Amino acid sequence: MEMNDQSVQIQMLAEKFQLFVRDCELKQSPNAIPSDNDESKKVNENSDSVDENSMSNGIHENSSDLGHTLPILKKVFDLSTKVQDLKKEHLALTDHVKTATESFTSLEVLNSIQLLGSEYELLKRKYLDESSERRRLYNEIIELKGNIRVFCRCRPLSESEKANGFTSVVNFESTLENELQVISSDSSKKPFKFDHVFKPEDNQEAVFSQTKPIATSVLDGFNVCIFAYGQTGTGKTFTMEGTPEERGVNYRTLEELFRLSEERKGVMKYELNVSMLEVYNEKIRDLLVENSAQPTKKLEIKQAAEGTQEVPGLVEARVHGTEDVWELLKTGNRVRSVGSTSANELSSRSHCLLRVTVVGENLINGQKTKSHLWLVDLAGSERVGKTEAEGERLKESQFINKSLSALGDVISALASKASHIPYRNSKLTHILQSSLGGDCKTLMFVQVSPSSADLGETMCSLNFATRVRGIESGPARKQVDLGELFKYKQMAEKAKHDEKETRKLQDSLQTLQLRLAAREYHCKSLQEKVRDLENQIAEERKTRLKQESRSLAAVSSQQPPSYKYTSAHKTMTDKKPPLNPSNLRMPLRRITNFLPPPSPIPPKRYTNQMNGKENSARRTSMTTNTEGLQRPRSRASIAMRPPAQSTTQILKPRRRVSIATLRPEPTSEITTPLRTSTSRFAGGSSVSAAIRSQRGRYSNLFAPLPAIRPTSVDSTPISARGSSKFMGSPVHAQGGSRMGKHPTAIALPRRSLVWSPLRLREMKSSHRKSSLLPSKLQ
C-alpha cells in the first residue's frame, strides 16, 4: 500500500512537471494553442489542490532559475517513467494472480469441498453410532439403578412448627448415604434406605440433578412416570411445581428437554406436546381448557388400539420453548382445585397430572418414537380426623384416600408379582396404567415432614415407599412408533404362519416316510412268504411226482395195459391245458410296491353268454367249490408247476399234473383220478369196466363240481369258448361220444382241486386271472 501511494505521488509529480515544462514553452511562445492536458490539469487540481499548489508554487518560485531545476526535473521525469513501468508490471502481476486464483477455485476448491463433505458424512455416522451407544449405556445405568426408583425428600421444619415447639424426628447421618432414621416416641431409631435421600437443606437444583437422567429418558423413547407422594403439607407441590424463584421438577424437566432437543437437532427432530389434567373426586378435568366458564367436558379413559390408556378430547398443547411451558403451567395451576386445610393453607385437593408427549424422529435412519412423561403431584394423604375435615373437604379427603389406597394396592400387586394388577380401581391408577410398572421407568418422591407432630404419617409414608422400592420391574422397553410396530407385528405374524406351514409339511412328510417304511416292510415280509410258499410248493411237487409215478407203476403192474387206456391216458396227457402265457400271470418270484400293468386281454365274462339264472347258479357253484377247496382233506392235490429255468422254458406250454394221494387198499384196485372222472362222465363208454367198478372208492376230491356241470349244452359258457384250449373241452356239449374220445375234458374241472388256498388268497388280493384257477372261478 505504501509503495502504491508513493508511486501515485511520483506519477502526479511527473504529470505536474510535464505541465510545468509546457507552461514554460507557452510562455516562450504565447500564441501556442492549449493542449488536452489542460483538461487533465483541471481535473487534477480538484484531486489534490494542496500538493498542487505547493508544487506549482515551488515551480513558480524556481522558474527564475530554470537552469538549476532542469536536472532535477529530468530526474523526476525518469522516475515517472519508472513508475509507469512499475505500474504496468503491477497490472500484469495482478492479472496473473487473478488467473491463478480462478484456476484454484475451479478445481482444488471443489475437491477440497468434496473431501470435507465426505469427512462430514463420516463424522455424522460416527456421531450417530456414538449417540446410540451413549443412549444404550445411559439406559443400562438407569436399569441397573432400577426402573422403579424411590427418592425421599424431607422438608425443613416450618416456622409454625418451631414456634409450637415441635422437634425434628428425622435423623440424617452423614456416614450413611441415602439413608434416614426416624426416631420413634420411645427413642428407638428406625432406618429407611432409598435410592436417594434429600435433606431439608437440599435445594431444587440438587433434586433435579438426580431426577434429570430418568426424566430425559423420554427423549430416547421410554415411558416415564415421576410422582410425588406424601402427607399433606410435606412439599409435594413444592418439589413438582416449585415457585417462580425456585422452580420445580416440572419446569426444569421441560427446560432440559428443550435443551437436549436443541443439542440433538442435527440428528433428531422432536415434537413436544403438553397436556394437563386433574383427578378430582374421581372425575377427570382438563386444566388447559381455554374458557373455564364453559361447562367442562366429561373425560373418560379409553384403551387405544396399541394397548395404552388415552383420554379422548384432552387438550394437547404444542410447546416450542420454556416460555410456552411456564405459561401453560401457570394456566393449569390457576384452574387446579385447591383448598385450605388445617395442615396446609393451599392444600391440593386433587391429583394433578402433567403429561408430556414426545414424538421423536431420527433424521438419519427415519426411526420414529412416541413416548409419554407423566409428572404427577398427588393430593396429600391425610388423616380425616386430624385435618378436621368436614362437608366438602371430608368428601374430597375420602376420594383422595380411596385413590391413594388404590395406588397402594397396585404397587403391592406389582411388588408381589400378582397375576392381576387392579389398575381400574381408581381413575388415577387407570390413567397411569401404562406408566406404572411393566415396561416404563418410574420415580417416586416420598415427601416427609420432620416434625414430631407428623411422626405417624411419616412412618406410614416411609413404609409405603419401601414397598414401592421392592418392586422388581422388568427392563424398560423403547416405545417404537405405532406404524413401525404394526409393520413388525405383521412381519412376525407372517413368520409365525410360515413356521406353522413348514411344521405341517414336515409332519406330513414324516407320516409319508413312516407309511413308506411300513409298506416296504410289508412288501419284504410278503416276498419272504412267497419265497417260502414257492419252496413248499416245489417240495410238494417233488413228493407228488414221486407218489404219482409210484401209483402209476403200481397200476400198470396190476392191470395189463389196454389200448384204450393207453390211448385215453395219452390223449389226456396231450390235452392237458397249458398255463396262461407267463406275461398274464402274477409273478411269483418278486412282489413289489407297484402293481403290474393291466393285462392286454380283458377278463372274460359270461354275461353275454349266459342268462342271469345261469350266472347266479354258476356263482353259487363257484362259492361252493371254493369253500370245498378250503376244507381240510384227506387227500391233497397240487398243481405241478416246475420252476422256470429259462425264458424259453417259461414261454413253452405247460402241463399240469393232477394227482391224488390214495390210501393204500391192498384188496381194491388202485386207479388214477383221471380215469375215475373219465369213467364217471363218459358213462363207461370209453373206459374199462374194471375202472368203473371202483367208482365208489374214488377220492371225493375228484367228484365233479356240481356247479360246473352244465344243465344244457347251449348254456355252457365253455362251449362258447371252444377255442380256448384250457376251457375248451366241453363236458356235455358233444355228448358222450365226444367225451369218450377226449377224456382229458373230464379232468379239466378237477383242476380246481389242485388249487391251494394260499394261491386263492393271492388271487383274491390281486384280482388277476391265474393260470392255475379254473376260468369258472374267476
Ligand SMILES: Nc1ncnc2c1ncn2[C@@H]1O[C@H](COP(=O)(O)OP(=O)(O)OP(=O)(O)O)[C@@H](O)[C@H]1O
Ligand atoms: N424443601 C422445602 N424447602 C422449603 N420450603 C418447603 C419445602 N417443602 C415444602 N415447603 C413449603 O411447605 C409448604 C407446603 O408445601 P406444599 O404445598 O408443596 O405441600 P404439599 O405436599 O403439596 O401439600 P398438599 O398435599 O396439601 O398440597 C409450602 O409453603 C412450601 O413452600
